[in-house]
Amino acid sequence: MSLDEKFIPVQTAFYQLISNSFKKVAQLLGYPENPGMPTIYDLSTESHVRSKFFDNLPVHRTFWPPIQRPETWFEMIFGPSPKVESVPRYIYENKEEGFYNFYIENYKNLYFLPDWLSEFVQVRLHICLDITFLETIREVLFVGLMVYSQMVILRIALSWFIYINPYTFPWCYIAAAVDWTEDVLQGIVPSILGVNITGSVFLGILGVLADSLNHLVFTMPFLPSEGESTKLLINQQMKDVLVFHYLPTLWYRYPIPNEIREFWYNERPDILDYMQKAYRDLEIQFLPQNIIEEFNNQKLRVDLSQLYNSLILTKNYITDDLSLDILVNRNFLEEKDFFTCINIINEHFHRILLN
Incomplete structure (x- = not known):
């Protein structure tokens, strides 16, 4: 009989002694009727749900040294x-x-x-x-x-x-x-x-x-x-993803870069048409800067032309009215001096401006 086999009864007796001592202490605390401390249920707070969501996400794995795929x-x-x-x-x-x-x-x-x-x-x-x-x-x-x-x-x-x-x-x-x-x-x-x-x-x-x-x-x-x-x-598997879509926030806070707007206008008019229709209520400028400046210049020329025509009509109206007034008062003017005539013309312009 080996030395280990001789110590087996001693080992068994020690285990039983420790087991009985634990049971006696547990009976003093109500064992086996006492189930112990109640379990903690899952918290329903938003932070707990979010942390549980992150714990269930997979890990993006990388390899070092890299996978051996020589190309040269x-x-x-x-x-x-x-x-x-x-x-x-x-x-x-x-x-x-x-x-x-x-x-x-x-x-x-x-x-x-x-x-x-x-x-x-x-x-x-x-x-x-x-x-x-x-x-x-x-x-x-x-x-x-x-x-x-x-x-x-x-x-x-x-x-x-x-x-x-x-x-x-x-x-x-x-x-x-x-x-x-x-x-x-x-x-x-x-x-x-x-x-x-x-x-x-x-x-x-x-x-x-x-x-x-x-x-x-x-x-x-x-x-x-x-x-x-x-x-x-994705590939017949449901996967957690992060989606970035719709209009970027920075394109609403700041002007869209001009090179992007030029690309839309010159090469991708379908994108420009979509942006103008989908976000027309946000007052965002989607046209490139040179087109905006050309449009403003054309509008300025049209406004100046309309202003010129209106001034011509006003001038004709003033001169016609003045000539008629002078003709009516010709006999009166012939009897007055030069300063009297100037006063009559001044009163005429003042009356037109008030009207």
């Missing part, structure tokens, strides 16, 4: 370059909602620009429909973070090779680019068993920043707060 000889030899795995935007058009609608799949880990920053980019920087520049900036930042993380990894590897002096050429450039992070984090991140882990912590920070760029969504020409949560049938 360089990628086949050295591996694929890092690329942003952004959330796709699905653009659609219909007669009810307009031409600039899109939706994205709703995930738990999506990031958006603040409304004030999105408004600044669209209104001040004039980046409204074409977001290629923003996408390029994001890709450059993503690749830059990935390249810098590889430099950090190389710097950590150099510290483990005692026969390599990292402050000699060419390693000194890598040390100069990375060692400042240790100066910043050395007093914050403690060492573990005498090992400096600031490099690993900084790598984690770089990874979080780079991965957040994968989940960043640009909502131009809408503000991020204009997204509406709903469900759509």
Whole structure:
């Protein structure tokens, strides 16, 4: 008989002793009739419902290193370059909602620009429909973070090779680019068993920043707060989506960019016709600036022409009336001097102006 088998009765007796002691204490508290504390029912507040909704959302997953799909000889030899795995935007058009609608799949880990920053980019920087520049900036930042993380990894590897002096050429450039992070984090991140882990912590920070760029969504020409949560049938599956549709708020608060209005007028008159009919009560200017100026000039010319014609008619009326009055009073004028005639003409004009 082994030593473990000899201790089995002792083990069983100890378990029974502990079990009986717990039961006796529980009987003092009303066991088994006492069911214990009542359960907490689900709260029906709006915040609780919203938090439960977010908990049920899926997660936008990314992969690092990226999936191996080489497209060139360089990628086949050295591996694929890092690329942003952004959330796709699905653009659609219909007669009810307009031409600039899109939706994205709703995930738990999506990031958006603040409304004030999105408004600044669209209104001040004039980046409204074409977001290629923003996408390029994001890709450059993503690749830059990935390249810098590889430099950090190389710097950590150099510290483990005692026969390599990292402050000699060419390693000194890598040390100069990375060692400042240790100066910043050395007093914050403690060492573990005498090992400096600031490099690993900084790598984690770089990874979080780079991965957040994968989940960043640009909502131009809408503000991020204009997204509406709903469900759509996508690939025979009901999915939670965020829909951006109808007229963007910034196109109501501020004038629509002139290049967009020129595009509507010259190339897409169907969009211009829809905008003018659907939002005619909002007093929004949908025509381009040059057309508005030409229309104002034509209207000004018409108004000046009408004013000129009215002045001509008034002049003829005044002269005809004056000549008739002078003819009637010819005999009287012949008997008076020059100043008397001037007074008669002055009274005549004054009477016409009063009428």
